[in-house]
Amino acid sequence: MIKGIIFDKDGTLFDFNATWGAWARTMLEAETAHAPALFAPLADALGYDTVANRFRPESVVIASTAGETAEVIRTILPDVPKDVLLGRMNAAAKQVPQVEAVPLVAYFDGLRALGLRLGIATNDAESPARTHLARAGVAAHFDFIAGYDSGHGGKPAPGQLLAFCDHTELRPETCLMVGDSTHDLHAGRAAxxxxxxVLTGPAPADELQPFADVVLPDIGAIPDWLAAENLIIR
Structure with a gap:
């Protein structure tokens, strides 16, 4: 039986490109305002399609930590100190309107009603993650929230997921990891x-399937799948 579910955030709770696509262009333009010729190389380094204003499926941004993304940016803008860049990125990220994959308050109310323990494991920093969850009205639904900077490492390593298990006193085999990238699924398998x-991020189904028990259109399909697999009691 499944007793706990730990979710990725971007691309899982929130549609990835609908949330971050347009914002990313603004960020790239701001970072290269002093040297517009660097806009295209920076976009290419981050796997950003400047015509469609979307991240390509192979983009490093999709599964990397904010710190790793900052290091990629610094390959094009080496004069920007990493701590300054990260501070700017985290402050800006807190302001980005999040596009919910499904209506989240009703969804997590339903999962709580099933008696499930809930967590977040994101490669975003913890502070903006908490801001996004609070703005969506769901921060209080979670027993555990971890970013890459929360002391448990980042995905695909399983540290955040095992910390969730420690915090909730659940065994890993009674838990589900839900995410839109192979980093999420590798972390779940390792734990x-x-x-x-889920397909609310840029990764296609055939990329996720080898590492997932199931690939679903979005998180809204999870309760029915759990019931069909006799993994929860409704």
Missing amino acids: GMRTVG
């Missing part, structure tokens, strides 16, 4: 959890 891929 000994079942894994669910």
Whole structure:
């Protein structure tokens, strides 16, 4: 039986490109305002399609930590100190309107009603993650929230997921990891959890399927799948 679910955030709770696509162009333009010729190389380094204003499926941004993304930016803008860049990125990220994959308050009310323990494991920093969850009205639904900077590492390593298990006193085999990238699914497998891929991020189904127990259109399909697999009691 499944007793706990830990979710990725971007691309899972929130549609990735609908949330970050347009914002990213503004960020790239701001970072290269002093040297507009660097806009295209920076966009290319980050896997950003400047015509469609979307991240390409192979973009490093999709699954990397904010710190790793900052290091990629610094390959094009080496004079920007990493701590300054990260501070600017985190402050800006807090302001980005999040496009919910499904209506989140009703969704997490339903999962709580099933008696499930809930967590967040994101490669975003913890502070903007908490801001996004609070703005969506769901921060209080979670027993555990971890960013890459929360002391448990980042995905695809399983540290955040195992910390969730420690915090909730649940065994990994009774938990589900849900995410939109192979980093999420690798972390889930490494932690000994079942894994669910969702298609609200840039990764296509065939990329996720080898590492997922199931690939679903979005998180809204999870309760029915759990019931069909006899993994929860409704």
